[in-house]
Amino acid sequence: MRMETPITYFYTKRERDVNVRVGFPQGLLTEFYPPVAKMLPAYKLSEKPTLKNSLLDWGRVHLIPTDRLTANIDDPKRRQLIESRMLTGLIPRNAGAFSHYYHARETDSALVQVHIEKSTDPKAPTLAPAGDYFEKFLFYRGVGNFSLPLKLTAAGDGRFELQNSGPDAFESLFLVTVDGDRLRMAEFDRIDAGARMTLVQSKQTSSIDQLHQAVVTALIKQGLYKKEAEAMVNTWRSSWFGEQGTRLFYTLPQRMTDELLPLEIEPQPDTIVRVMVGRMELMTPEDEARVIELVRKSAGLRKAAAAKAKKTGKRFSYTLPPELAELGRLAEPALVRARALTDDPVVRSEAQQLLRFLKARS
Numbered sequence: 001m002r003m004e005t006p007i008t009y010f011y012t013k014r015e016r017d018v019n020v021r022v023g024f025p026q027g028l029l030t031e032f033y034p035p036v037a038k039m040l041p042a043y044k045l046s047e048k049p050t051l052k053n054s055l056l057d058w059g060r061v062h063l064i065p066t067d068r069l070t071a072n073i074d075d076p077k078r079r080q081l082i083e084s085r086m087l088t089g090l091i092p093r094n095a096g097a098f099s100h101y102y103h104a105r106e107t108d109s110a111l112v113q114v115h116i117e118k119s120t121d122p123k124a125p126t127l128a129p130a131g132d133y134f135e136k137f138l139f140y141r142g143v144g145n146f147s148l149p150l151k152l153t154a155a156g157d158g159r160f161e162l163q164n165s166g167p168d169a170f171e172s173l174f175l176v177t178v179d180g181d182r183l184r185m186a187e188f189d190r191i192d193a194g195a196r197m198t199l200v201q202s203k204q205t206s207s208i209d210q211l212h213q214a215v216v217t218a219l220i221k222q223g224l225y226k227k228e229a230e231a232m233v234n235t236w237r238s239s240w241f242g243e244q245g246t247r248l249f250y251t252l253p254q255r256m257t258d259e260l261l262p263l264e265i266e267p268q269p270d271t272i273v274r275v276m277v278g279r280m281e282l283m284t285p286e287d288e289a290r291v292i293e294l295v296r297k298s299a300g301l302r303k304a305a306a307a308k309a310k311k312t313g314k315r316f317s318y319t320l321p322p323e324l325a326e327l328g329r330l331a332e333p334a335l336v337r338a339r340a341l342t343d344d345p346v347v348r349s350e351a352q353q354l355l356r357f358l359k360a361r362s
Contacts, residue, residue: 007137009109019266021057027144029054034114035128062113090134103234105136107227154284158201168253172218223273248280299350
């Protein structure tokens with residue numbers, strides 16, 4: 001299971017220090033910002049990581065309300081310009097392909113500052129260079145081995161069976177299908193604990209903007225501020241909403257979020273609201289059949305390209321067919337699924353070769 005980019009915002013009317021740590025009992029926290037004071041387990045490139053009992057401890061984090069970044073300038077427009085650049089000058093700049101993550105800054109949350117002292121022990125490992133780090137939130141991500149109680153089965157023809165075997169209800173469910181330029185979505189309020197329900201995909205075409213607004217509204221209902229909900233959706237709008245395939249979005253009960261990612265903040269905040277969105281990718285029977293045919297077609301193209309190369313004496317080369325390349329990060333699991341489903345040795349062999357190509361390219 002991939003845990004993609006949880007962030008923690010802070011809201012305070014005055015400057016204050018807090019101590020913050022987050023755990024991942026069933027996984028490994030792999031990335032974070034600002035730097036932490038302590039990370040467990042200690043990461044070593046020479047050892048295979050253990051996906052359990054992970055911990056990030058930022059130690060002391062200083063919170064600064066952004067309205068404290070003031071300039072003593074008479075002209076209102078000039079003052080606003082200078083104050084805005086105070087903030088943007090402190091936090092890291094947009095970084096190319098990762099710039100979509102910076103939508104998360106578009107909130108009214110406080111600025112966070114982490115100070116890293118220079119180590120006096122030359123042999124002691126350091127997690128970051130000494131200095132001061134500023135951001136609008138605490139960010140982390142990781143991978144884990146844990147199961148969720150939702151099981152979704154594609155029955156074909158736009159019908160899906162959803163089962164909740166857990167003790168909590170799940171709310172704000174969105175079934176989304178992207179097929180070429182066409183997007184369809186169906187929204188469901190909740191599935192109760194221990195319940196089963198049939199999800200039927202809408203036959204009407206929707207837009208990404210309509211899906212965007214529907215999810216934002218659902219996240220506000222779950223407790224996020226409007227700017228937080230907008231920032232969250234803007235972060236993964238281009239990928240989760242635009243990629244080909246079928247997926248189910250849903251919000252996790254806060255009890256489950258607290259269990260998966262225990263968060264400790266001292267002193268204790270007046271209120272803690274945690275909203276986590278789950279995403280489940282799946283292949284419909286129609287998708288499976290289509291991918292198997294694409295792999296079979298690829299085998300034929302590969303054979304023809306090899307024969308042509310042999311005839312002309314040129315070096316043989318073959319890449320992923322465009323139809324499979326369009327699947328993006330989902331190409332690998334689609335090929336694994338196709339290899340497992342088929343009895344055709346030609347398809348199995350071609351799927352394996354395409355998987356090797358993807359691995360070599362990554």
